[in-house]
Amino acid sequence: GRILEVRGTPSVQHNILMLPTPSLTCSDAYFVFNRVRLVSCIEISTPSEVEAVNGTHVKLKCTFSSTSPVSLQSVTVSWNFRPLLPGPDESVFYYDKEPFPPDQGRFKGHVVWSGDIPRKDASITLQDVPPTFNGTYICQVRNRPDVHGHNGEITLKVVYKVSISEISMLALAVGAGIVLVLIILAIVVSVKLCRKRRMDKDIEMHVPEDQWKDSTAW
Structure with missing residues (x-):
């Protein structure tokens, strides 16, 4: 190229x-x-991996740089999808002077344009993502006459809930353990205090009459 x-x-x-x-x-x-x-070519920047929760929206960020002047008339953007299972790539989105979202297939009604060509931004947003959107998304930008360059690739992982890192899980477990120990200690101390008060009360109620008289004689 x-x-x-x-x-x-x-x-x-x-x-x-x-x-x-x-x-x-x-x-x-x-x-x-x-x-x-x-002769120069286009440079495209994308994150290597993005994670999204099932049913939420996720932005696939794609920016580019070109030594040729950038305008709404010179830039074209193509987004394609490579599924996890073997098979042909699928068209996700196309931009040429205006956005062209898909009118059929799995991405129909799920893709909106989030880019800004003058700012060299070719991003899109996937809405209400299901697990079938797991795979690799390919961002291709051409700015005539710069039509050579490597494409950007993003691996999307759709999960059913937000994943928690191992450190966060460990901190949560330690914190829960400490709280549980404090609760147990508080219960033990409260039970001992109640028993002590009850014993003291029983002793007072069973003091022999002669001892009580002797104590009053003083």
């Missing part, structure tokens, strides 16, 4: 053409060395 224009002596051309192309990235948008020019 890169166009390489080479001018100069045959020896210079040979040395340049022997360079390993994998080392060249989109950040090498434009450079001149011995009249060698590399």
